[in-house]
Amino acid sequence: MFGYVRPSLARLSEGDKERFRAVYCGLCHTLGRRYGPAARMILNYDFTFLAVLLWQEEGAEPQRRRCIAHPLSGRGYYPGNPALELAADESVILAWWQIQDALADPGRGKAKYRAAALALRSAYEKARRFRPAFDGAARRQLERLRALEAARCPSLDEPADAFAKLLAAAAGEAGNPVKRRILEQLLYHLGRWIYLVDAADDLAEDFSSGSYNPLLSRYGLEQGELTEEARAGLVVSLDHSIRLMAAAYELWDFGPWSPIIQATVYEGLFLVGRAVLEGTFQPNDLRIAGGSKEQL
Amino acid sequence: MTDPYEVLNIPSTASDEEVKKAYRDLARKYHPDNYHDNPLADLAQEKMKEINAAYHAIQQERGSRHAGASGSAYAQQGYGGQYQQRTAGNPAFQQVRMAINRNDLGLAEQLLDRMGDHNGEWNFLKGTICYRRGWVDEARRYYETACQMDPGDPEFRQALHFVENNQAGYRPEGYEVFSSGCGGGNLCGRLACTYLMCNLCSLGGMRFFCC
Numbered sequence: 001m002f003g004y005v006r007p008s009l010a011r012l013s014e015g016d017k018e019r020f021r022a023v024y025c026g027l028c029h030t031l032g033r034r035y036g037p038a039a040r041m042i043l044n045y046d047f048t049f050l051a052v053l054l055w056q057e058e059g060a061e062p063q064r065r066r067c068i069a070h071p072l073s074g075r076g077y078y079p080g081n082p083a084l085e086l087a088a089d090e091s092v093i094l095a096w097w098q099i100q101d102a103l104a105d106p107g108r109g110k111a112k113y114r115a116a117a118l119a120l121r122s123a124y125e126k127a128r129r130f131r132p133a134f135d136g137a138a139r140r141q142l143e144r145l146r147a148l149e150a151a152r153c154p155s156l157d158e159p160a161d162a163f164a165k166l167l168a169a170a171a172g173e174a175g176n177p178v179k180r181r182i183l184e185q186l187l188y189h190l191g192r193w194i195y196l197v198d199a200a201d202d203l204a205e206d207f208s209s210g211s212y213n214p215l216l217s218r219y220g221l222e223q224g225e226l227t228e229e230a231r232a233g234l235v236v237s238l239d240h241s242i243r244l245m246a247a248a249y250e251l252w253d254f255g256p257w258s259p260i261i262q263a264t265v266y267e268g269l270f271l272v273g274r275a276v277l278e279g280t281f282q283p284n285d286l287r288i289a290g291g292s293k294e295q296l
Numbered sequence: 297m298t299d300p301y302e303v304l305n306i307p308s309t310a311s312d313e314e315v316k317k318a319y320r321d322l323a324r325k326y327h328p329d330n331y332h333d334n335p336l337a338d339l340a341q342e343k344m345k346e347i348n349a350a351y352h353a354i355q356q357e358r359g360s361r362h363a364g365a366s367g368s369a370y371a372q373q374g375y376g377g378q379y380q381q382r383t384a385g386n387p388a389f390q391q392v393r394m395a396i397n398r399n400d401l402g403l404a405e406q407l408l409d410r411m412g413d414h415n416g417e418w419n420f421l422k423g424t425i426c427y428r429r430g431w432v433d434e435a436r437r438y439y440e441t442a443c444q445m446d447p448g449d450p451e452f453r454q455a456l457h458f459v460e461n462n463q464a465g466y467r468p469e470g471y472e473v474f475s476s477g478c479g480g481g482n483l484c485g486r487l488a489c490t491y492l493m494c495n496l497c498s499l500g501g502m503r504f505f506c507c
Binding site for chain 2: 250
């Protein structure tokens with residue numbers, strides 16, 4: 001994924017920030033342990049949020065250890081557990097298929113994706129054995145997406161549906177059937193939102209390179225930027241998907257993770273969407289979603 | 297039975313006002329208007345039943361001072377049965393509505409695709425199918441066409457308003473950020489305060505960012 005999903009830090013207590021950071025570090029350690037150091041490069045806040053949604057255990061406390069990124073003081077992290085392992089496996093599969101997707105896109109530079117594919121190949125082979133159902137769903141939906149892109153599909157919803165279904169498949173291993181239904185709906189609209197925000201973020205680049213971008217065909221754009229009308233229409237789609245995510249979130253008790261999810265679906269995503277539409281979005285800069293100087 | 301105070305997430309020492317406020321906040325969150333055509337509407341309905349039962353139990357325990365005043369107001373609302381209420385409709389559309397209510401979207405779509413007359417209701421139902429699948433952009437386009445064809449139809453206007461007016465959805469107190477930056481804007485100003493909003497307004501004590 002792309003690093004668009006993040007909670008609004010201004011809404012989190014120190015304890016909640018610490019907890020989110022411990023998931024981030026826990027996912028990093030789990031990726032390293034299961035797939036070797038190269039797999040850590042795929043770590044981002046989107047995958048961290050996925051781990052939060054998939055969390056099953058209660059009562060586990062973060063531990064502390066030093067790592068390459070924090071060699072002196074060390075950081076709090078959650079040791080490996082089924083949710084982190086699931087999130088790590090699914091992250092590797094998603095990252096792998098996204099790299100394949102970028103390699104298949106004739107409008108993009110290839111060198112960095114080739115290098116990433118090389119570094120991630122053995123991790124992917126392992127992850128796909130752990131999670132064959134999710135790998136199958138990812139492969140199917142990305143093939144569908146590629147066919148829609150090749151046909152220059154004029155719909156926003158159809159290509160977004162492919163990515164949304166791909167992400168919704170990440171809920172497949174949630175044990176409780178009610179939680180699974182809720183997560184499927186939440187992840188469907190999260191995937192849809194990510195796809196549309198990414199399309200808006202890449203619009204100028206796709207326009208110059210001649211790559212497919214659903215916003216160009218849906219709104220018949222003649223420039224690499226949104227017209228007022230197109231922008232207003234896109235905002236309705238983005239905000240409505242967030243609204244449906246929030247409606248799904250409210251139907252399950254996520255326990256100690258509630259403040260983090262709430263700060264994401266009621267504020268963080270809106271702030272990121274706005275920054276992307278205004279052209280001020282910075283990947284990996286959490287300040288966008290909180291206004292403070294803090295970083296995780 | 298679950299402790300009613302636990303359901304409303306308040307201590308048993310809460311004042312009558314606090315009980316009422318907790319109930320209103322939760323009822324606002326799980327209100328049918330927030331789960332209109334939502335695939336999870338049944339779960340929201342269950343939550344609403346629990347909340348209503350808890351509120352009634354507390355009221356009864358405290359001497360029925362307010363019993364029946366607002367506690368039953370929400371229980372009367374429907375989560376998914378809106379479609380049978382249209383009376384003077386084309387029987388073919390009734391079939392489509394029934395298929396949509398059963399969540400058999402494939403059949404509903406097949407029935408619609410066989411029809412030649414793409415009138416307002418056809419577009420509305422097509423939009424409803426898209427919406428249930430999460431295809432918000434196409435749902436909105438069909439609803440817009442339906443509204444253009446039958447500008448006076450409250451059902452079509454309600455559907456379009458629901459998709460466009462995201463500011464009216466539930467949010468915890470103090471959360472007011474949207475992708476467009478501010479609450480309001482020209483999209484939600486396009487339609488008058490419809491049935492949906494009036495329905496919500498009548499419940500009292502709620503805040504809206506639009507209208």
